[in-house]
Amino acid sequence: MTYQPCTPEYAQCAPDLNDVAASLVSTHATPRALIKETREVVDLARRFNKEVVRPYVLELDRKVHEDPDFLPWDFVKKANDWGFYTMWVPRLFGGKGYFMHSMSAFVEEIGSACVGMANLIGVHYLGMATLAATWNAPLMMKIFRDVAAGEKAGDPRIISLAITEPGAGTDVEEPDLIDKGNITCHAKKVDGGYVVNGTKIFISNGHLSKWHVVIAYSDLDLPSQNTVCMLVQTGQKGFSFGRHEKKMGQRACPASELVFKDCFVPDNMVALDPEQIKDLKRDAKHTFQQVLDYVLGATRAGVAAFATGAARGAYEEALAFANETEVDGKLLANHEWAQCMLAEMYKNVNLARLAYMETNHHNASSGIYKSMLSKGMFQFSKYAPQFFLDKIAPALVGNGLTTKWLRKQSFDSQPEEELHRTSGWGSLAKFSGTDLGMKNCHMALELMGQAGLRHDQRAEKHFRDAKLLQIYEGTNQLNRLNLFKCLISRACPQSCVFHDA
Amino acid sequence: MLCRGDKELKLVDGAATDFAAKELAPNREEYDQYPFGPFWDKVVKKAFGLGFFHASLPVELDGMGLGLSGLSVILKSLCSQDASLGGMIFTNALAQEIMLIAKAEKLFEDKIAQQKDAFGFLLAFPSFNNPSEVRHLAQVKKTKQKATLSGEVPYVVLGGLGSYALLPACQGNEQDFSFYLVDLKGKGVSVSEPIFSLGLHACPAVDISLDKAPALLVGKEGKGKEYFDKAADRMHAAQAAMASGIMEGCFAEALAYCKEREQGGREIVDWSEVKMMLANIAIQAKSAEMMLSRACEAADNNQPKWQAAARVAAIQASAFACEAATDGVQVLGGVGYMKDHGQEKRLRDAKQIQALMGIAPMKKLKYMDSLLGKG
Numbered sequence: 001m002t003y004q005p006c007t008p009e010y011a012q013c014a015p016d017l018n019d020v021a022a023s024l025v026s027t028h029a030t031p032r033a034l035i036k037e038t039r040e041v042v043d044l045a046r047r048f049n050k051e052v053v054r055p056y057v058l059e060l061d062r063k064v065h066e067d068p069d070f071l072p073w074d075f076v077k078k079a080n081d082w083g084f085y086t087m088w089v090p091r092l093f094g095g096k097g098y099f100m101h102s103m104s105a106f107v108e109e110i111g112s113a114c115v116g117m118a119n120l121i122g123v124h125y126l127g128m129a130t131l132a133a134t135w136n137a138p139l140m141m142k143i144f145r146d147v148a149a150g151e152k153a154g155d156p157r158i159i160s161l162a163i164t165e166p167g168a169g170t171d172v173e174e175p176d177l178i179d180k181g182n183i184t185c186h187a188k189k190v191d192g193g194y195v196v197n198g199t200k201i202f203i204s205n206g207h208l209s210k211w212h213v214v215i216a217y218s219d220l221d222l223p224s225q226n227t228v229c230m231l232v233q234t235g236q237k238g239f240s241f242g243r244h245e246k247k248m249g250q251r252a253c254p255a256s257e258l259v260f261k262d263c264f265v266p267d268n269m270v271a272l273d274p275e276q277i278k279d280l281k282r283d284a285k286h287t288f289q290q291v292l293d294y295v296l297g298a299t300r301a302g303v304a305a306f307a308t309g310a311a312r313g314a315y316e317e318a319l320a321f322a323n324e325t326e327v328d329g330k331l332l333a334n335h336e337w338a339q340c341m342l343a344e345m346y347k348n349v350n351l352a353r354l355a356y357m358e359t360n361h362h363n364a365s366s367g368i369y370k371s372m373l374s375k376g377m378f379q380f381s382k383y384a385p386q387f388f389l390d391k392i393a394p395a396l397v398g399n400g401l402t403t404k405w406l407r408k409q410s411f412d413s414q415p416e417e418e419l420h421r422t423s424g425w426g427s428l429a430k431f432s433g434t435d436l437g438m439k440n441c442h443m444a445l446e447l448m449g450q451a452g453l454r455h456d457q458r459a460e461k462h463f464r465d466a467k468l469l470q471i472y473e474g475t476n477q478l479n480r481l482n483l484f485k486c487l488i489s490r491a492c493p494q495s496c497v498f499h500d501a
Numbered sequence: 502m503l504c505r506g507d508k509e510l511k512l513v514d515g516a517a518t519d520f521a522a523k524e525l526a527p528n529r530e531e532y533d534q535y536p537f538g539p540f541w542d543k544v545v546k547k548a549f550g551l552g553f554f555h556a557s558l559p560v561e562l563d564g565m566g567l568g569l570s571g572l573s574v575i576l577k578s579l580c581s582q583d584a585s586l587g588g589m590i591f592t593n594a595l596a597q598e599i600m601l602i603a604k605a606e607k608l609f610e611d612k613i614a615q616q617k618d619a620f621g622f623l624l625a626f627p628s629f630n631n632p633s634e635v636r637h638l639a640q641v642k643k644t645k646q647k648a649t650l651s652g653e654v655p656y657v658v659l660g661g662l663g664s665y666a667l668l669p670a671c672q673g674n675e676q677d678f679s680f681y682l683v684d685l686k687g688k689g690v691s692v693s694e695p696i697f698s699l700g701l702h703a704c705p706a707v708d709i710s711l712d713k714a715p716a717l718l719v720g721k722e723g724k725g726k727e728y729f730d731k732a733a734d735r736m737h738a739a740q741a742a743m744a745s746g747i748m749e750g751c752f753a754e755a756l757a758y759c760k761e762r763e764q765g766g767r768e769i770v771d772w773s774e775v776k777m778m779l780a781n782i783a784i785q786a787k788s789a790e791m792m793l794s795r796a797c798e799a800a801d802n803n804q805p806k807w808q809a810a811a812r813v814a815a816i817q818a819s820a821f822a823c824e825a826a827t828d829g830v831q832v833l834g835g836v837g838y839m840k841d842h843g844q845e846k847r848l849r850d851a852k853q854i855q856a857l858m859g860i861a862p863m864k865k866l867k868y869m870d871s872l873l874g875k876g
């Protein structure tokens with residue numbers, strides 16, 4: 001057999017170290033303070049698990065089974081008291097200034113005890129990250145400082161993100177599909193703002209949030225070029241909650257329907273619309289894709305971190321069972337096949353973690369964390385005097401010029417390959433982490449037999465919780481296709497994605 | 502396929518399919534609720550009236566004498582809509598099977614067969630455990646006249662409903678165990694609240710505490726393992742039938758949804774990755790159905806090594822059902838994860854069914870032992 005010479009195109013696509021080994025390329029650049037911070041938040045999460053999550057996890061799950069409309073305000077208040085809703089908000093905007101990078105390790109920890117509760121904290125940052133990715137500084141100042149004020153007052157003011165519609169789930173996650181989709185959430189431009197009509201479904205933490213980052217479209221025939229991202233407040237005229245879904249798992253975290261009927265959103269609450277970005281290098285569709293990619297690169301790594309938590313929770317329950325149960329006359333942990341199964345589960349946990357960590361390295365070198373981790377910015381945001389940040393900086397940041405400058409810096413300077421890298425890796429971490437999470441839950445129940453079926457043994461809850469992770473933030477199918485699109489398709493010059501015959 | 506042209510089986514299949522469509526499917530979410538409601542009782546009574554709890558009992562014991570094929574046909578059809586009733590029928594049939602293998606027909610006639618009420622007729626049994634694997638055994642104390650049981654037996658299915666439970670027990674540290682019939686309303690027996698479980702919510706189980714509870718020996722002393730293993734050999738086919746039913750329902754719901762739901766401007770069935778998921782479910786469902794059919798045929802005709810066919814069908818069909826039901830949720834996206842659709846329940850039920858009669862990987866090892874001539 002003779003080898004075919006490889007085509008020049010293919011040769012160009014041979015893996016670039018920047019594409020495949022972010023940790024190698026970027027670990028030396030990781031600030032020491034970030035490593036210290038990660039240790040700190042993991043310790044904090046462990047303490048929170050011990051004092052709050054573990055004692056309450058089964059009771060809360062039962063409560064929501066008994067009363068599907070129950071809302072866990074008590075837990076959200078606790079998380080607020082512990083300072084979790086401002087932990088990863090920059091100090092400039094009133095937060096504690098931890099870097100989003102360390103949040104994955106935090107949610108993995110909480111997720112190992114309860115993914116539902118991890119979501120009650122983590123989803124807030126999905127909303128936060130989306131607003132941050134629009135680089136709308138005045139609006140960030142307003143909303144994040146309100147969250148911080150809510151923390152001080154003991155009154156949680158958390159943020160949700162509303163994209164999914166009844167007729168469009170996958171379609172609204174993918175700008176290449178959206179124009180073919182059944183999109184109905186309309187934002188009509190009027191004097192001084194937009195009037196919104198339509199429905200959003202499955203919105204995590206909806207009923208519990210004060211602020212909702214809502215994605216609507218000013219032209220339903222061409223939504224990709226007419227996306228509007230705005231902030232809506234609970235209680236605002238024209239906005240109400242619909243049904244509260246009855247889910248298989250993650251019962252702690254409500255999934256809500258949001259209903260908009262002639263809901264007026266003033267211009268100052270519009271985070272991003274085509275008008276605001278018309279001077280940028282890319283058109284509105286591609287800029288919005290960039291916002292999505294910035295956010296999803298980070299939040300899909302976050303979902304992989306939840307999944308690592310679920311994989312770990314399942315593994316830990318199985319291990320405890322193997323340590324205390326005799327099967328066929330000897331301790332289960334002494335059966336070789338069980339040892340191999342536990343080793344597989346241990347491996348799955350660590351592979352899932354590696355996937356999200358590697359993705360976060362990509363986010364740091366090429367994605368949403370890049371500008372925040374640049375030397376000057378990191379030092380400034382970490383060590384600038386609080387007085388300056390509270391009293392002087394808001395005036396500087398709160399005007400439109402800063403927003404313009406920030407957008408130019410982040411949107412226009414990001415090359416296409418960085419976009420592809422972070423988006424592709426976000427997807428890779430998401431579907432591999434969540435598949436490994438689900439795999440461990442299956443294995444735990446197989447190993448534990450009858451005991452695994454009982455609610456009081458916790459393994460079955462991890463199983464129910466983990467399934468959702470394969471669905472939201474884009475189904476794993478969509479994420480595989482996105483990985484193909486971002487990182488593989490250039491090796492298949494004739495391919496096109498989402499044009500299946 | 503399971504009916505193989507048998508008219509009687511076809512009739513039974515028709516009755517079970519009809520029952521599943523009319524009685525189970527419309528109220529699936531309600532029956533699955535926690536805390537468990539009383540609405541389920543009428544369904545159980547109707548199923549009792551139709552003879553579903555008598556399917557594999559021999560005619561001499563007032564049963565329908567339909568053998569494993571009959572039981573499997575019923576379980577498969579019911580489980581395609583809602584597996585909880587299947588779990589009850591399975592548990593009851595497993596306990597009946599043990600009593601028959603133990604040649605305890607007389608005891609069965611005296612205590613169980615004469616019960617006219619559905620719940621009285623139900624035999625409770627810890628059907629998710631193999632007592633020689635994980636020794637959840639009561640302690641037996643014997644005098645000349647009577648035996649009493651003490652201790653805890655966890656996860657006794659139907660323990661909060663039936664009048665009698667068939668429980669494994671041993672004396673002191675003895676390796677061998679025996680089966681005893683215990684009057685659940687009798688003295689020395691206390692049952693927990695229904696256990697909150699992953700799936701099969703309407704097939705409730707309880708933990709049983711025994712304090713010198715009077716008990717009647719079933720069959721011979723020390724023969725518990727032999728009786729259980731023989732009964733399990735037969736009931737493996739029934740386990741495969743439940744898994745197979747779940748996959749059938751899972752595929753039907755997935756396909757119907759994919760023909761209706763549009764994304765990217767077309768029915769999602771027209772995205773080839775979705776079609777691939779559907780194909781995997783369909784292939785797993787069909788394979789399970791073929792294995793089940795083969796296992797029932799072999800068992801009912803007492804063909805050589807029929808036990809192997811049944812065991813393989815149970816192991817493989819229940820593993821397939823777990824995979825297929827996971828994809829069955831996935832195909833529906835977010836909707837699949839919600840309780841108002843059947844798919845999420847099928848996933849929970851499939852995983853629960855995989856644990857019937859013991860730990861799944863141990864079933865594989867036992868199968869290998871049988872090939873090595875060690876089992």
Ligand SMILES: Cc1cc2nc3c(=O)[nH]c(=O)nc-3n(C[C@H](O)[C@H](O)[C@H](O)COP(=O)(O)OP(=O)(O)OC[C@H]3O[C@@H](n4cnc5c(N)ncnc54)[C@H](O)[C@@H]3O)c2cc1C
Nearest residue numbers: 163164169170202204472473475477764772831832834835
């Ligand atoms: C509990 C829960 C919480 C959620 N939280 C939020 C939230 O906070 N905010 C928010 O905006 N959304 C949220 N979602 C929505 C979530 O992101 C969507 O459910 C998800 O994107 C899938 O969309 P869908 O459910 O409409 O499925 P569909 O898009 O209808 O997909 C159905 C099936 O078809 C497949 N499919 C669809 N199109 C294609 C294609 N082109 N190629 C191949 N396969 C395809 C999918 O993979 C899936 O298997 C949540 C969902 C759930 C269930």
Ligand SMILES: Cc1cc2nc3c(=O)[nH]c(=O)nc-3n(C[C@H](O)[C@H](O)[C@H](O)COP(=O)(O)OP(=O)(O)OC[C@H]3O[C@@H](n4cnc5c(N)ncnc54)[C@H](O)[C@@H]3O)c2cc1C
Nearest residue numbers: 332333334335336337338339340341342343344862866869
């Ligand atoms: C192409 C090739 C190149 C090699 N190069 C080298 C070399 O350069 N230098 C060198 O020293 N060796 C070399 N090896 C040998 C290699 O390391 C051995 O093949 C390997 O360690 C397995 O040993 P084995 O083949 O004797 O298999 P065995 O040890 O006989 O194992 C047979 C099977 O039993 C399983 N098994 C055995 N014991 C246990 C147990 N306790 N628990 C569970 N499962 C068990 C194994 O996993 C395996 O599946 C090479 C082998 C090959 C095929």
